[in-house]
Amino acid sequence: MTDPDWRRIFGLREAGVYYALLILLTVLAALAGSRGLPPYLAPQNLGNILYQASLVGIIGVAMTVVLITGAFDLSVGSVAALAAAVLVGLAGEIGFVPAALAAVTTAIAIGLLNGVVVELVGINAFIVTLGTLTAVRGLVLVLTDGRSLMVEQPEALAQMLAFESSRFTPFWPLLLIAAGLIALSIARRSMLSGAAAALLALTALLAGRSFTLAAPVGYLALFTAVVWFVLRFTVFGRRIYAVGGNPEAARLSGINVHGYRIGAFVLSGGAAGFAGVLFGSRLGAINPTALQGTELTVIAAAILGGTSLFGGAGSVVKTVIGALVLFTLTNGFNVLNLGANYQGLIEGAVVVAAAAIYTVGGRTRGARRRTAAVTA
Numbered sequence: 001m002t003d004p005d006w007r008r009i010f011g012l013r014e015a016g017v018y019y020a021l022l023i024l025l026t027v028l029a030a031l032a033g034s035r036g037l038p039p040y041l042a043p044q045n046l047g048n049i050l051y052q053a054s055l056v057g058i059i060g061v062a063m064t065v066v067l068i069t070g071a072f073d074l075s076v077g078s079v080a081a082l083a084a085a086v087l088v089g090l091a092g093e094i095g096f097v098p099a100a101l102a103a104v105t106t107a108i109a110i111g112l113l114n115g116v117v118v119e120l121v122g123i124n125a126f127i128v129t130l131g132t133l134t135a136v137r138g139l140v141l142v143l144t145d146g147r148s149l150m151v152e153q154p155e156a157l158a159q160m161l162a163f164e165s166s167r168f169t170p171f172w173p174l175l176l177i178a179a180g181l182i183a184l185s186i187a188r189r190s191m192l193s194g195a196a197a198a199l200l201a202l203t204a205l206l207a208g209r210s211f212t213l214a215a216p217v218g219y220l221a222l223f224t225a226v227v228w229f230v231l232r233f234t235v236f237g238r239r240i241y242a243v244g245g246n247p248e249a250a251r252l253s254g255i256n257v258h259g260y261r262i263g264a265f266v267l268s269g270g271a272a273g274f275a276g277v278l279f280g281s282r283l284g285a286i287n288p289t290a291l292q293g294t295e296l297t298v299i300a301a302a303i304l305g306g307t308s309l310f311g312g313a314g315s316v317v318k319t320v321i322g323a324l325v326l327f328t329l330t331n332g333f334n335v336l337n338l339g340a341n342y343q344g345l346i347e348g349a350v351v352v353a354a355a356a357i358y359t360v361g362g363r364t365r366g367a368r369r370r371t372a373a374v375t376a
Helices: 003-009 012-034 043-068 076-094 096-121 125-144 154-165 171-188 191-207 215-233 235-245 247-252 257-283 294-304 316-336 340-375
Strands: none
Touching (some): 012 316, 012 340, 043 076, 043 235, 043 257, 043 294, 043 316, 076 096, 076 154, 076 294, 096 125, 096 154, 096 257, 154 215, 171 191, 215 316, 235 257, 294 340, 316 340
């Protein structure tokens, strides 16, 4: 691998979100230590951050796919709230599993509706999903009758809590993934895969066999891994990037542009529905204002991860890291008691700064390519 490749891989545009997370964790750990607080980097606190970011991360992975195709989905927060309302409203009557299936199916149907209206009717995705956001939120108000709903049947509530609140040990899964990455690094002679394997193995050894994580973290990791694999190593994934990068060229190449974008909306709806099921299961209750503003947090996480709002570029792994950056900020404010008044201001500044870095980095790379083309 040549030097320019290394500079690109470790440059701000490609790795900026990783640097941001490491710097943020270091600063918060130093502040906690200077105030005599418990270690900020304790496994329990890091596990809490992962847990807090899991729902946004799940929706963010699907949102990244939508953005890669060149579309947009503002309705995910309302769709997740509707799924939670369906779950809570039906779980006591028909049981947890049928209620969860009904909730996710409802969310998928809304995603399909968004995709069909955007692609086949030809209305801008921003306008369509903004309208869906409002309409679905109104439907949540109708279903809840403007008040909080609770699951009162003990059996259904126990199933919901078991689905969302159970815990697992990441020790062996991390070592298994590390072994896979080592095999990949040998097969492809990739130093990055080997470094990632070493980092995962070290993380597993430091955490130990007794360390546990909440189930939603596992769901996030599994979903991210599947989508990452599809985007990175399959024809289907390459076509998704092609659809967002140059729709007309993709169409002329025989790719069903409308079908791929509709599929992205369906995935977004399904992910939002699953996150809504987790949210409803976490509390065993739902109120009409639940998950308001979640769509903005999801989009902010994608932007922090470097996903282009114009399509054709994005990484689901970086989106998850972007979500961790946002929730590390929130967690740091809470742990250090810094006051929530400035939290929104700082988070907004971080998102704008990230967008500026990616934009300037993109222009710099473009200028270098043009210069190289002229001198060649």
